[in-house]
Amino acid sequence: MAQQAEKNLEPMTKWTVKTENGIMKLKREASLLQVQVFNFQHENYALRSGQGASLAVGKQNTDVAVQNFDVIINSAQASIKQLVSEIFKSTDRISEIKDDEEGS
Numbered sequence: 001m002a003q004q005a006e007k008n009l010e011p012m013t014k015w016t017v018k019t020e021n022g023i024m025k026l027k028r029e030a031s032l033l034q035v036q037v038f039n040f041q042h043e044n045y046a047l048r049s050g051q052g053a054s055l056a057v058g059k060q061n062t063d064v065a066v067q068n069f070d071v072i073i074n075s076a077q078a079s080i081k082q083l084v085s086e087i088f089k090s091t092d093r094i095s096e097i098k099d100d101e102e103g104s
Contacts, residue, residue: 009090009091012090013087013090016083016086016087017083020079020080020083023079024072024075024076024079027072027075027076028072031068031069031071031072032068034068035061035064035065035068038061038064039061039064042057042060042061043057
């Protein structure tokens, strides 16, 4: 019975992992797009003011990129922890069902 429950849990686990990976990929892409927009805005401002691309703008862009990567990493870690927690909860439920069936 436990093997059947584990077998039933396997597709759900694969789907959850695939979904989490998709979410993380989309979050990374969104963050990278935000960095690009920020960079373009600053470059546009610099060009309009006649300064051209300056070292200060480049440093600021790099700082923002680092901050965005930190957000991505923290988000990924939180998602992984949540996924593991959900898997353990599912495993506990399967164990409870098995125990109930054996006790009957």
